[in-house]
Amino acid sequence: MVRxxxxxxxxAQRAPALDPxxxxxxxxxxxxxxxxxxxxxxxxxxxxxxxLTAADLTTLSRRLAARRGLxxxxxx
Numbered sequence: 663m664v665r666x667x668x669x670x671x672x673x674a675q676r677a678p679a680l681d682p683x684x685x686x687x688x689x690x691x692x693x694x695x696x697x698x699x700x701x702x703x704x705x706x707x708x709x710x711x712x713x714l715t716a717a718d719l720t721t722l723s724r725r726l727a728a729r730r731g732l733x734x735x736x737x738x
Contacts, residue, residue, distance in 0.1 A: 664691045 667687050671678040678684045714722070727734045 663687060 664687060667684045668678060671681070671684060678688060724734050
């Protein structure tokens, strides 16, 4: 829904916030993302720091890089 609203605003060359409905959708999305980040920072990351080993982090880094078409160098 957000993407469609932004694409429409881009095609119309009109700032999204000028449309009250689009502005509402964007604000709802931003609020949702803030809650998601707060949960991730407060709960997920501390657990990950306690549970993931160095090998886990290396594997995770490589997999995330590969998803973006990157290859991480192997340390010598």
